[in-house]
Structure formats: structure tokens, C-alpha cells
Amino acid sequence: MLELADLDAFYGNSRTLQGINLTVASGEFLSVLGRNGVGKTTLMRSILGLMDRITGRLVLDGTDISALRTHQRAKAGIAYVPQGRGVLPRFTVRENLTLGTFAAKSPNGIEEWVIELFPMLRDFLNRHGGNLSGGQQQQLAIARALLAQPKVMLLDEPTEGIQPNIVEQIEDVITRLNRERGITVILVEQNVAFARRASHRFALLEKGRVVARGAIAELTDELVQRHMAV
Ligand SMILES: Nc1ncnc2c1ncn2[C@@H]1O[C@H](COP(=O)(O)OP(=O)(O)O)[C@@H](O)[C@H]1O
Ligand SMILES: [Mg+2]
Structure with missing residues (x-):
């Protein structure tokens, strides 16, 4: 279980996240929704330990991880597929994947089952990351995160x-990782249809606060209209 308690996150003096309280049970799939600029990426970065300053508590399976550095959080079982994918363009696919294995608690190389999820990776192992299409880079970024053996993705x-x-394929893999492998997923999405299909629960953000949350069946069109329409 991942628990965020009274979490504030800052860029300089600006308090971008304000009093976030969220609990994600093991094996649960939570979608974090909201318009651009409400703090979704900041929330992900806070969980990873990539912000200069946060206050509040982050607890993973009973252990307070608030004081841990990013690589320690990765070893504790949190993996991140960043917005924009974060593939290293001058590294080969194999090298990008190997970076993922470094974050694993008990590294096991480039595991076959991960490649099986995205078979195209096998053909492109020696290609530079920067030469893949956007969709392929996203698949590589997901594979790299999985090689870190996450409990929470x-x-x-x-x-x-x-x-x-490729969107359909990526959605299918993310859903299966949760359903079949029991990986806890926190997904940031603008694609409400996918969030509805895949999630158990949702949280809607406005200006750094959670303004609505619940079981995914409670995500009404009216809520989507009110908090996501541009
Ligand atoms: N590196 C940064 N420095 C200062 N402000 C930032 C930085 N990154 C994001 N922000 C601000 O924080 C707010 C939340 O941004 P972000 O978390 O990226 O939102 P979202 O992912 O929901 O679009 C926005 O107002 C944005 O301008
Ligand atoms: Mg974002």
C-alpha cells in the first residue's frame, strides 16, 4: 500500500501541491486526472523523490520513504514512466533497458517476459533510442520501468x-500488468475512456488539490466536464 499524507510540493516558493491525501492499495489501479497544469506530473515526481522540497509523508508498505533518495525509492519498488518517455536517444534500446535493471532490488538482466510484452524491442535492441517512433519509445520506457521489478508503477x-x-497495444499491456501481475498502477491520463476501462479508482486534481475521488464507476460525465473540459 502506498499512502500520501498531507503532501505539499514546492517549486521555489510556490506551493504546487497542497495537502494531498491519497491511499493506493496493493494491486489497485488508480487514475489521476485533471487539466494541464493542475499538478499531476508534480505528484508523480513527488512520489519518486524528484522534487527539491516536499512536506508531508509518503509510506510504502508500512515504511516511511519520505526521506529516501530516488534510487532508494526505486529499489523499494517504485518505477516511473515519465511524461515524454525519458528514453536516452543516444543509447541503444539494450542500453536503455539495462538502465532499468540497475534500479532492481535483485537485478535479473533483460527478462524475457518483458520483451515478450513488446516483441518489436527484440528486433531493435541495437538501435538508438532516438531512432524509434514515439510509440516505440513509450513501449521501451514501459519495458525499462518493468525491469526495475516494481511493486508500484x-x-x-x-x-x-x-x-x-500502438495506443491500443500500450493500453492493453498496462491493464494486464495490473490484472495479471498484480502491479499497483498510478496512471496519469487525459484519455478518460482508457482510465475508465482500466482503473479501479480515480482522483481528480484542480490547482494542486484532490477535488473528487472514488470508485471509477463514480466518475460521471458531469465530473469529467467540470474538471477536465478545456
Ligand atoms: N520545473 C518547474 N518549475 C516551476 N514551476 C513548475 C515546474 N514544473 C511545473 N511547474 C508548475 O507547476 C504546476 C503543475 O505542473 P505539472 O505538475 O506539470 O502539471 P500537470 O502534469 O498536471 O500538467 C504548473 O503551474 C506548472 O507551471
Ligand atoms: Mg504533466
Whole structure:
């Protein structure tokens, strides 16, 4: 279980997250929704330990991880697929994947089951990350995160700007990772249809606060209209 208690996050003096309280049970799939600029990415970065300053508490399976550095949080079982994917363009696919294994608690190389999720990776192992399409880079970023052997996976807009045929495949893999492998997922999405299909629960953000939350069936069109329409 991952618990965020009274979490504030700052960029300089500006308090971007304000009093976030969220609990994600093991094996649960939570979608974090909201318009651009409300703090979704900041929330992901806070969980990872990538912010200069946060206050409040972060507890993973009973252990307070607030004081841990990012690489220690990774070893504790939190993996991140950042918005924009974060693939290293001058590293090969194999090298990008190997970076993921470094974050694992008991590294096990480039595990076959991960490659099986995205078979195209096998053909491109020696290609530079920067030469893959956006959709392929997203698949690589997900595979790299999985090689860190996460209990909790954070995915920040994984379908953003990706060609439709690959979107479907990515959605399917993310859903299966949760359903079949029991990986806890925190997904940031603008794609409400995907969030509805895949999630157990949702949290809607406005200006750094959670303004609505609940079981995914309670995510009404009216809530979507009120908090997500541009
Ligand atoms: N590196 C930064 N420095 C200062 N302000 C930032 C930085 N990154 C984001 N912000 C601000 O924090 C707020 C939340 O941003 P972000 O978490 O990226 O929102 P979202 O992911 O929901 O679009 C925005 O007002 C944004 O301008
Ligand atoms: Mg964002």
C-alpha cells in the first residue's frame, strides 16, 4: 500500500501541491486526472523523490520513504514512466533497458517476459533510442520501468501523442500488468475512456488539490466536464 499524507510540493516558493491525501492499495489501479497544469506530473515526481522540497509523508508498505533518495525509492519498488518517455536517444534500446535493471532490488538482466510484452524491442535492441517512433519509445520506457521489478508503477500520460494502433497495444499491456501481475498502477491520463476501462479508482486534481475521488464507476460525465473540459 502506498499512502500520501498531507503532501505539499514546492517549486521555489510556490506551493504546487497542497495537502494531498491519497491511499493506493496493493494491486489497485488508480487514475489521476485533471487539466494541464493542475499538478499531476508534480505528484508523480513527488512520489519518486524528484522534487527539491516536499512536506508531508509518503509510506510504502508500512515504511516511511519520505526521506529516501530516488534510487532508494526505486529499489523499494517504485518505477516511473515519465511524461515524454525519458528514453536516452543516444543509447541503444539494450542500453536503455539495462538502465532499468540497475534500479532492481535483485537485478535479473533483460527478462524475457518483458520483451515478450513488446516483441518489436527484440528486433531493435541495437538501435538508438532516438531512432524509434514515439510509440516505440513509450513501449521501451514501459519495458525499462518493468525491469526495475516494481511493486508500484507510475505512468505519466503514456498514450499522449502516440499513433492509435500502438495506443491500443500500450493500453492493453498496462491493464494486464495490473490484472495479471498484480502491479499497483498510478496512471496519469487525459484519455478518460482508457482510465475508465482500466482503473479501479480515480482522483481528480484542480490547482494542486484532490477535488473528487472514488470508485471509477463514480466518475460521471458531469465530473469529467467540470474538471477536465478545456
Ligand atoms: N520545473 C518547474 N518549475 C516551476 N514551476 C513548475 C515546474 N514544473 C511545473 N511547474 C508548475 O507547476 C504546476 C503543475 O505542473 P505539472 O505538475 O506539470 O502539471 P500537470 O502534469 O498536471 O500538467 C504548473 O503551474 C506548472 O507551471
Ligand atoms: Mg504533466
